[in-house]
Amino acid sequence: MYFASENFQTMLIRAAKVLMPAFLFLFTLLGLSSAVFANEPVLEVFDGVQSQYFKRSELLSNAATREILLARDAAYNKTMKVRAISIEALLPQVAKIESLQIVALDGFVANISGSVLAGQGQAYIAIEPADMPWPALKAASPASAGPFYLVWLTPEKASISNEQWPYQIAKIAVAATLQQRFPQLIPISTKSIELKAELRGLQVYISNCSVCHQLNSAGDANIGPDLNRPHSPVEYFQESYLRKLIRNPASVRSWKQSVMPGFNQQSISDAQLDALFAYFKLMAKERRD
Numbered sequence: 173m174y175f176a177s178e179n180f181q182t183m184l185i186r187a188a189k190v191l192m193p194a195f196l197f198l199f200t201l202l203g204l205s206s207a208v209f210a211n212e213p214v215l216e217v218f219d220g221v222q223s224q225y226f227k228r229s230e231l232l233s234n235a236a237t238r239e240i241l242l243a244r245d246a247a248y249n250k251t252m253k254v255r256a257i258s259i260e261a262l263l264p265q266v267a268k269i270e271s272l273q274i275v276a277l278d279g280f281v282a283n284i285s286g287s288v289l290a291g292q293g294q295a296y297i298a299i300e301p302a303d304m305p306w307p308a309l310k311a312a313s314p315a316s317a318g319p320f321y322l323v324w325l326t327p328e329k330a331s332i333s334n335e336q337w338p339y340q341i342a343k344i345a346v347a348a349t350l351q352q353r354f355p356q357l358i359p360i361s362t363k364s365i366e367l368k369a370e371l372r373g374l375q376v377y378i379s380n381c382s383v384c385h386q387l388n389s390a391g392d393a394n395i396g397p398d399l400n401r402p403h404s405p406v407e408y409f410q411e412s413y414l415r416k417l418i419r420n421p422a423s424v425r426s427w428k429q430s431v432m433p434g435f436n437q438q439s440i441s442d443a444q445l446d447a448l449f450a451y452f453k454l455m456a457k458e459r460r461d
């Protein structure tokens with residue numbers, strides 16, 4: 173018994189000695205390939221039924237990908253030459269889709285209609301090449317707008333706001349509109365009275381603010397504070413200062429880590445800002461979850 177088990181042990185040790193390099197080699201290979209795979213960014217496109225995953229290298233070598241020149245992009249605020257693929261090439265039925273969610277790695281979510289994405293603004297997904305990284309967005313951090321960035325060739329033709337240029341995109345997904353998913357964003361009195369300004373204000377809110385804020389605990393993002401709960405900024409800020417804050421937050425208070433961008437006249441006109449205030453004031457009266 174004793175000898176037998178000793179023999180068995182030596183056999184095991186011998187076998188292990190022979191097989192070990194092979195195992196090590198296999199493990200190294202596995203490790204390397206998973207490292208390469210982990211480093212390769214992937215864009216998920218959900219068409220309402222299933223998801224397709226596009227690797228960066230596949231997108232860069234796609235026949236529909238080309239170089240485009242952006243006169244003034246929103247993330248860097250300068251002229252950029254990028255390799256990009258049209259939205260239609262990734263999602264051919266985009267024009268017919270009521271609303272899409274563009275989800276960024278940091279939790280920023282833009283809800284944009286398919287007709288706008290397929291429209292006059294000419295939307296593309298810009299792809300950051302691994303060997304030619306884009307510049308950092310901020311001096312404090314090395315992160316760029318990549319790996320995937322929604323850009324517009326002719327944004328002025330479709331009045332595309334700065335907040336409709338989501339960068340560091342992880343996913344594009346067909347979804348119900350923000351208002352359908354979150355009816356708390358719609359004023360209760362919509363049906364009983366004429367609310368033209370308030371409803372225009374809701375649209376301004378959806379295109380520019382909902383990408384980072386919630387309101388009545390409703391929305392996809394959670395980067396800034398809720399703009400109606402527990403209180404609305406129209407209640408706790410003087411209106412003139414709130415207008416200044418929206419135009420340029422640093423003109424009211426300023427610190428290094430602040431995130432909120434300013435909105436100039438091109439992004440939100442004075443009339444649109446009035447509409448946004450009408451919406452906020454009504455929602456403060458109709459506060460709910």
Ligand code: HEC
Nearest residue numbers: 335380381383384395396397405418429430431432433435
């Ligand atoms: C890119 C994300 C982002 C967008 C877009 C954005 N905000 Fe903000 N907002 C923030 C963050 C984050 C804060 C907290 C302060 C900071 O870090 O800048 C904030 C703070 C605020 C505050 C101050 C609230 C308080 O209690 O101090 C108000 C008011 C506000 N935002 C309104 C708006 C409005 C109105 C819009 C749309 C026109 C908007 N924000 C768009 C991220 C954003």
